[in-house]
Amino acid sequence: MKAPLSWIREYVDLPADVTLSALTDRLTMLGLKLEAVTNPADAVTGPLVVGRVLTLEKEPQKNGKTINWCTVDVGDANGTGEPQGIVCGAHNFVEGDLVVVCLPGAVLPGDFEISARKTYGHLSAGMICSAAELGLGTDHDGIIVLPADAGAPGDDAFDVLGMDDPVIEFEINPDRAYALSLRGIAREAALGFDLPFTDPAARDTPAANADGHPVVVDDAAGCPVFVARSVSGFDPTATTPGWMATRLEQAGMRPVSLAVDVTNYVMLELGRPIHGYDREKLSGAVRVRRAAAGEKLTTLDGVVRTLSAEDLVVTDDSGIIGLGGVMGGETTEISETTTSILVEAAHWDAVSMFRTGKRHRLTSEAGKRNERGVDPEITEAAADRVVELLVELGGATADAGVTVVGTPPARVSITIPVDLPARISGIDISAETTLAHLRAVGCEVAIDGDTLTAVAPSWRPDLTDPYDLVEEVVRIVGYDQVPSVLPPAPAGRGRSEAQRLRRRVGTTLAGAGLVETISYPFVGDADWDRLGLAEGDERRTALRVVNPLNNEEPFLATTLLPGLLKALARNVGRGTTDVALFETSLVFEPTGAKAPLLGVDRRPSDEEWASIEKAVPRQPMHLAIALTGHAEDAGWWGAGRLASWSDAIGTVRALADELGVELTVTATTREPWHPGRCAELRIGERVIGHAGELHPKVCKAYAVPARTAVAEIDLDALLEHATTVVTGPEFSSFPVAKEDVALVVDADVPAAAVEAALREGAGELLESIALFDVFTGEQVGEGKKSLAYALRFRAPDRTLKEGEASAAREAAVAMAAERTGAVQR
Amino acid sequence: MSGPNTDYDPVEVTPLKAEEVERMRDEAVAAIAAAADLEQLKQVRLDHAGDRSPLALANREIGALPPQARKEAGARVGQARGAVTKALGERTSVLEDEHEQRMLVEERVDVTLPTKRRRAGARHPITTFSERLSDVFLAMGWEVAEGPWVEAEWLNFDALNMGPDHPARTMQDTFWLEPADAALVLRTHTSPVQARTMLSQQPPIYVVCPGRVYRTDEVDATHSPVFHQIEGLVVDEGITMAHLKGTLDHMTTALFGEGITTRFRPSYFPFTEPSAEMDMVCFVCRGVDSDACRTCRGEGWIELGGCGVVNPRVLTACGIDPEVYSGIAFGFGIDRMLMFRHNVTDLRDVFEGDVRFASAFGTEI
Numbered sequence A: 001m002k003a004p005l006s007w008i009r010e011y012v013d014l015p016a017d018v019t020l021s022a023l024t025d026r027l028t029m030l031g032l033k034l035e036a037v038t039n040p041a042d043a044v045t046g047p048l049v050v051g052r053v054l055t056l057e058k059e060p061q062k063n064g065k066t067i068n069w070c071t072v073d074v075g076d077a078n079g080t081g082e083p084q085g086i087v088c089g090a091h092n093f094v095e096g097d098l099v100v101v102c103l104p105g106a107v108l109p110g111d112f113e114i115s116a117r118k119t120y121g122h123l124s125a126g127m128i129c130s131a132a133e134l135g136l137g138t139d140h141d142g143i144i145v146l147p148a149d150a151g152a153p154g155d156d157a158f159d160v161l162g163m164d165d166p167v168i169e170f171e172i173n174p175d176r177a178y179a180l181s182l183r184g185i186a187r188e189a190a191l192g193f194d195l196p197f198t199d200p201a202a203r204d205t206p207a208a209n210a211d212g213h214p215v216v217v218d219d220a221a222g223c224p225v226f227v228a229r230s231v232s233g234f235d236p237t238a239t240t241p242g243w244m245a246t247r248l249e250q251a252g253m254r255p256v257s258l259a260v261d262v263t264n265y266v267m268l269e270l271g272r273p274i275h276g277y278d279r280e281k282l283s284g285a286v287r288v289r290r291a292a293a294g295e296k297l298t299t300l301d302g303v304v305r306t307l308s309a310e311d312l313v314v315t316d317d318s319g320i321i322g323l324g325g326v327m328g329g330e331t332t333e334i335s336e337t338t339t340s341i342l343v344e345a346a347h348w349d350a351v352s353m354f355r356t357g358k359r360h361r362l363t364s365e366a367g368k369r370n371e372r373g374v375d376p377e378i379t380e381a382a383a384d385r386v387v388e389l390l391v392e393l394g395g396a397t398a399d400a401g402v403t404v405v406g407t408p409p410a411r412v413s414i415t416i417p418v419d420l421p422a423r424i425s426g427i428d429i430s431a432e433t434t435l436a437h438l439r440a441v442g443c444e445v446a447i448d449g450d451t452l453t454a455v456a457p458s459w460r461p462d463l464t465d466p467y468d469l470v471e472e473v474v475r476i477v478g479y480d481q482v483p484s485v486l487p488p489a490p491a492g493r494g495r496s497e498a499q500r501l502r503r504r505v506g507t508t509l510a511g512a513g514l515v516e517t518i519s520y521p522f523v524g525d526a527d528w529d530r531l532g533l534a535e536g537d538e539r540r541t542a543l544r545v546v547n548p549l550n551n552e553e554p555f556l557a558t559t560l561l562p563g564l565l566k567a568l569a570r571n572v573g574r575g576t577t578d579v580a581l582f583e584t585s586l587v588f589e590p591t592g593a594k595a596p597l598l599g600v601d602r603r604p605s606d607e608e609w610a611s612i613e614k615a616v617p618r619q620p621m622h623l624a625i626a627l628t629g630h631a632e633d634a635g636w637w638g639a640g641r642l643a644s645w646s647d648a649i650g651t652v653r654a655l656a657d658e659l660g661v662e663l664t665v666t667a668t669t670r671e672p673w674h675p676g677r678c679a680e681l682r683i684g685e686r687v688i689g690h691a692g693e694l695h696p697k698v699c700k701a702y703a704v705p706a707r708t709a710v711a712e713i714d715l716d717a718l719l720e721h722a723t724t725v726v727t728g729p730e731f732s733s734f735p736v737a738k739e740d741v742a743l744v745v746d747a748d749v750p751a752a753a754v755e756a757a758l759r760e761g762a763g764e765l766l767e768s769i770a771l772f773d774v775f776t777g778e779q780v781g782e783g784k785k786s787l788a789y790a791l792r793f794r795a796p797d798r799t800l801k802e803g804e805a806s807a808a809r810e811a812a813v814a815m816a817a818e819r820t821g822a823v824q825r
Numbered sequence B: 001m002s003g004p005n006t007d008y009d010p011v012e013v014t015p016l017k018a019e020e021v022e023r024m025r026d027e028a029v030a031a032i033a034a035a036a037d038l039e040q041l042k043q044v045r046l047d048h049a050g051d052r053s054p055l056a057l058a059n060r061e062i063g064a065l066p067p068q069a070r071k072e073a074g075a076r077v078g079q080a081r082g083a084v085t086k087a088l089g090e091r092t093s094v095l096e097d098e099h100e101q102r103m104l105v106e107e108r109v110d111v112t113l114p115t116k117r118r119r120a121g122a123r124h125p126i127t128t129f130s131e132r133l134s135d136v137f138l139a140m141g142w143e144v145a146e147g148p149w150v151e152a153e154w155l156n157f158d159a160l161n162m163g164p165d166h167p168a169r170t171m172q173d174t175f176w177l178e179p180a181d182a183a184l185v186l187r188t189h190t191s192p193v194q195a196r197t198m199l200s201q202q203p204p205i206y207v208v209c210p211g212r213v214y215r216t217d218e219v220d221a222t223h224s225p226v227f228h229q230i231e232g233l234v235v236d237e238g239i240t241m242a243h244l245k246g247t248l249d250h251m252t253t254a255l256f257g258e259g260i261t262t263r264f265r266p267s268y269f270p271f272t273e274p275s276a277e278m279d280m281v282c283f284v285c286r287g288v289d290s291d292a293c294r295t296c297r298g299e300g301w302i303e304l305g306g307c308g309v310v311n312p313r314v315l316t317a318c319g320i321d322p323e324v325y326s327g328i329a330f331g332f333g334i335d336r337m338l339m340f341r342h343n344v345t346d347l348r349d350v351f352e353g354d355v356r357f358a359s360a361f362g363t364e365i
């Protein structure tokens, strides 16, 4: 909302010591937040003076233009008293006109410095200004011609033009609809400085009578009050006076025609939207009703709208003539020939206005006010003000008929403990202060012992609840008066187990050299295809966004790999070729259930709550990693090592070790992994994820380097099994006995199976086992591989006897032979 | 070699003569002193102290002497061998020291060579900053609450006093999920976590809810459809706006230093009443000569977010008696605070996954 300071001053007499910044500071602290102040005078540096055109010679130029060589009387403003010679290209003035002249040395908006300069064969010493050149609107039609009585040559034109009129732009919160008017803003200014307020809506209005235009309201809930007034003999050629056009422009509205401008002006003044009809285009009574579904109306913006049964419409005998409170129709629109005007000032149900505006995607200055709540008690005053201006400015005659249908809704009365504002704010606020401030905002307050009852003023439909009154009192006392006190929280338990474990996961992975990323969750069919997911793959069943930002990516991720691979490709594309990424994020599993919309007047019942919980999709937290390039860098020390499928598996394994979870790794096939290089990761029988090398096709599809390795696991599942309380280890200080063994097995026997057999066969003395070599080749035989293990044996309570370790080794080998066909080399 | 002198002949044995023993000793000591390195010394040891060295051989001849002469000869040879052993020991020590000195010189490396064989990993600064923020509240005894990202419409809006026709419901551009009547949204704020907390426990409630939220904003340097918020909620007996101010002052002081406190400006949020915008003193210019300050753009204050007293309607919808309890709540953007605290100029860096971004912050913030 933009409010010219001069307009505010009409209703509140601000003393000189209230500076502009004092005013905006106070209003901001009252809840009308300052957005910006613009003042045309700030953008212009003088000398800017009134001048009288003494001579004007038209001089055609070779380029086809005609310029005016003028001499202009600028009084003593130029220091000489001699006429000033100025070249001017505009043609909307004649000798004798009063114009606005900026003399050399002046600076116009855009740092445009005026100096005497040679042009078109003359020395032009200054400029005759247009409104646009002074930053006063967009009218480029010519220079400003002042009224004959505007002043004398040499007068300061800042004053004459009223240029020093700051326009304050406020951000108005939805609950303060009353401040979408000069009436509301000035009232707050008066409140803020404890000054008297002149209410522009306080005016005597003629009583309703039977002579007015007939109005029938079928839906009193939707339109509690409908006031109709009319004027005749309106001069359609009458133009909007400059002061009104200026104020409309200052407030951000475009002047259109006098009749329309008057309704807009009154809306800005009082906050009450007004609609004007060409009365001669009306046939029969004006009627307000709900539309029948499917009815059509062409609104003023030329759009044909199909109406819903909830829309409030205004009709006459010809049918629908307007969307009540939101926008009028074309058929009864005021035109350049209109002489008889019906003025509608109606109070509309705010919720209905909001729904209609949303349904038809209609936003208008009128709609904005009607849907947030307008003072229902000023319909007659607003209509009367419009009539007054049409009479005064448009030469019209006010018709005697006055139609008033309905009565304004009753004012809301709220009862609170007198000390509630003090209790809720923590400020020491006396009962007297509370009463005074509530009265200052316009409440009628009655006190009864420890409670008070406040009747909210008609312009404050937002005041409905006890805490609304608290806010009114506290904002006037001042939010800066709130003391700073720490609340007495009970002793806490710190982070939850899951939160601590997730932090541990992040630290572990970062310690292993991986960098965390955050990706958008939006994916599309193309991602499923790039990953090579089969038609029936469960990951293709995803939640779909109704209104995605990108129609190609309407789904919510069921796997973190698309986001991670895109990030990987971005890094590689930007020249970082050795990349190790991880992301922990929720993925979304559709439930198909619909969430109930419950009431808010009580806690949901257990069943209702269960139905919400059931409808909210399962969203497990996943962990994904992606690796490409060097795991260990090449350098002066040697060649380095490229990340591979084993790093992807190894990273998850190391994480499981860190969390004390035993992970089982077996070979499997699953998209998007390389079919021969994909590990299934299990805890017991539960599959928690997969790791390995990315399928070459997937690498190409996501433009990531070949051999990129990835893993994705259900992190929640891993954390569920984490060892949270570690039992302190007991370890032997007796000597260790080391035994190596090399076994030959069929090439397709998993190393994990051999190791498991060795462990079982070795028995309790086995302390650790490590595979230190895998070898294939002629010596081992076709289709075979050799696995070399280092075994360490130790007893907890004694030194092993000669032969004990080798016996255990033999037992281990025997078990491996039995289980896996292993043969000792 | 002579046989044992058993018949007590006063046999004269040349190698055991005093001058002979002295000569052998002096030769040995001279050779030891002449050994230039440990290798040479090894040979000298063999030659002069070994089993076949002159003194060792002389020692064997002692038995050939008459018994009354053996003692004297034995002492003479023994002293000579002792002197040799001592000289050997001393020389060994000297040569070993020399050897080590040489080795240490030869083993010199260029310690300025690069040493980084593996790149350091990093956690995302949003993660670590969320933790850092939470730490401030955990230290006050609060707990950290979390909730799902796809949320029931009722929890995201209705329970927070944003009914179907509430204008605020259009102020936030929401991602809705299909089917259109599923009443599910990507949460537009972390406030549903507050509602969930109140629905699951009775006061006293002291929680912060950091987390990811979604709005239909197109991506640019300061907007993202995905971003992060942290909200705080206290519900207890006798809670006031003063507690809100105290909490926020403590938080900004903990994160930005002494003197960096907050102020309130009246505002409007459906879930709080009274509602306020909160600003913090600019931590760069501290509100002094702010005109040139780029962090606060000359304001002296930095906008943080919204806060207020929990609207009793919200307490009611969540099953908490507003006649007994009152609450305070606040919320602000983690991404935004990260940006101004760390001079991050483009929000896109947070979500693009370029490792250079997160790596700059490491594992703690």
Ligand SMILES: [Zn+2]
Residues within 6 Å of the ligand: B282, B283, B284, B285, B286, B287, B290, B293, B294, B295, B296, B297, B298, B299, B300, B301
């Ligand atoms: Zn600053």
